Amino acid sequence: MNRPYTILSAAMSVDGYIDDATDDRLILSGDEDWDRVDELRASVDAIMVGANTIRRDNPRLGVRSDERRAEREARGLPANPLRVTFTASGSLDKEAAFFRDDNFVVYGPPAVPLSVVVEDLARRGVKRLMVEGGSAVHTAFLTQNLADEIQLAVAPIFVGDSRAPRFVQDGQFGTGRMVLGDIQRVGDVTVMQFFPDADRYWLRVCIEESRKCPPSETAYPVGAVIVAADGKEIARGYSRETDPKAHAEEEALAKIPFNDPRLKTATIYSSLEPCSTRMSRPRSCSQWIIDAGIPRVVFALREPSRFVIGEGFEVLATAGVTVVERPDLAPEVKNVSSLYR
Ligand SMILES: NC(=O)C1=CN([C@@H]2O[C@H](COP(=O)(O)OP(=O)(O)OC[C@H]3O[C@@H](n4cnc5c(N)ncnc54)[C@H](OP(=O)(O)O)[C@@H]3O)[C@@H](O)[C@H]2O)C=CC1
Numbered sequence: 001m002n003r004p005y006t007i008l009s010a011a012m013s014v015d016g017y018i019d020d021a022t023d024d025r026l027i028l029s030g031d032e033d034w035d036r037v038d039e040l041r042a043s044v045d046a047i048m049v050g051a052n053t054i055r056r057d058n059p060r061l062g063v064r065s066d067e068r069r070a071e072r073e074a075r076g077l078p079a080n081p082l083r084v085t086f087t088a089s090g091s092l093d094k095e096a097a098f099f100r101d102d103n104f105v106v107y108g109p110p111a112v113p114l115s116v117v118v119e120d121l122a123r124r125g126v127k128r129l130m131v132e133g134g135s136a137v138h139t140a141f142l143t144q145n146l147a148d149e150i151q152l153a154v155a156p157i158f159v160g161d162s163r164a165p166r167f168v169q170d171g172q173f174g175t176g177r178m179v180l181g182d183i184q185r186v187g188d189v190t191v192m193q194f195f196p197d198a199d200r201y202w203l204r205v206c207i208e209e210s211r212k213c214p215p216s217e218t219a220y221p222v223g224a225v226i227v228a229a230d231g232k233e234i235a236r237g238y239s240r241e242t243d244p245k246a247h248a249e250e251e252a253l254a255k256i257p258f259n260d261p262r263l264k265t266a267t268i269y270s271s272l273e274p275c276s277t278r279m280s281r282p283r284s285c286s287q288w289i290i291d292a293g294i295p296r297v298v299f300a301l302r303e304p305s306r307f308v309i310g311e312g313f314e315v316l317a318t319a320g321v322t323v324v325e326r327p328d329l330a331p332e333v334k335n336v337s338s339l340y341r
């Protein structure tokens with residue numbers, strides 16, 4: 001599915017509420033944090049909120065800073081990102097600030113699947129989407145694995161009223177243990193960055209590594225990372241990093257002792273399916289992985305049959321290794337080199 005890179009943004013109290021239970025809007029961010037939110041807004045193509053947030057908060061969802069709006073225009077963008085909402089009921093006040101000019105899109109009524117919304121936004125040229133809430137919308141993005149990043153600001157207050165909305169509602173969050181990114185102190189607010197889909201996060205690290213490969217007409221650019229069971233990185237590498245014949249998995253494995261006990265419970269990530277046959281060397285990367293006892297492999301793109309017929313998936317799976325293919329990231333791998341196209 002083609003969809004925008006999606007950042008969920010919310011401010012919550014220490015006890016996990018994003019508003020209180022009164023009719024007045026609760027401001028959790030301080031001035032410095034609003035400035036951070038404004039910078040994030042200025043960096044995206046579209047900002048989405050649920051219809052209930054429009055009804056309750058009447059948000060402007062614009063870039064507040066004159067300089068940031070001017071910078072966007074200088075880059076050929078509209079001064080403000082596209083405003084996006086969805087509604088099953090259609091109950092929205094046409095006088096709301098959301099409708100103040102024609103730079104908006106409303107999905108529904110009737111209810112529209114979120115996957116349809118994000119695909120349509122991608123078709124409209126939205127590459128980077130910020131989702132500002134509320135609870136129902138954040139829950140939908142997370143439970144459908146449509147969020148790439150969370151920026152969660154925790155304000156030093158308690159709401160203490162379970163009638164108030166929380167950051168998310170009940171749901172099946174398939175995220176497992178998320179990857180923690182940056183933590184910032186912004187005034188008196190703590191801003192935490194999370195990457196909900198750990199496999200997607202580490203594959204993107206591989207893709208960035210692959211950009212460092214010395215160019216070659218006869219070998220792909222590949223990046224690999226080995227991650228321990230506790231989520232900590234053990235080693236990373238890219239093709240031809242130290243030797244013109246070396247593959248990314250070999251480069252990563254060469255940085256640690258072959259009998260490192262963490263390998264027995266680790267995951268190795270690679271932008272490309274590990275090789276199963278090699279012209280240049282006797283041992284394939286799949287064989288290295290099996291011999292190292294790594295139990296789990298995640299890759300994005302199956303090896304195209306340009307140089308050899310790749311059977312890494314089958315070789316690894318037959319040896320009892322858990323192999324996860326993530327074709328959703330294959331387009332990002334292909335973007336790195338014309339050899340893939
Ligand atoms: N502190 C913070 O950072 C933020 C706080 N908030 C707070 O969050 C609260 C609002 O959150 P919440 O009540 O969960 O509401 P939401 O803003 O998440 O909106 C939910 C609404 O979205 C629409 N919707 C949901 N799924 C679909 C679908 N598949 N197709 C079409 N429409 C759909 C429905 O609209 P409809 O009912 O019209 O059918 C639904 O009622 C407010 O109190 C607000 O102040 C909000 C944003 C940020």
Ligand SMILES: Nc1c(N[C@@H]2O[C@H](COP(=O)(O)O)[C@@H](O)[C@H]2O)[nH]c(=O)[nH]c1=O
Pocket residue numbers: 010011026027028029037049053054057058059060061062132133153
């Ligand atoms: N209250 C709250 C947030 N609320 C979000 O900001 C929106 C209103 O912004 P505006 O467009 O400027 O009117 C509101 O609808 C909701 O999405 N966000 C935050 O970062 N911190 C906060 O404390």
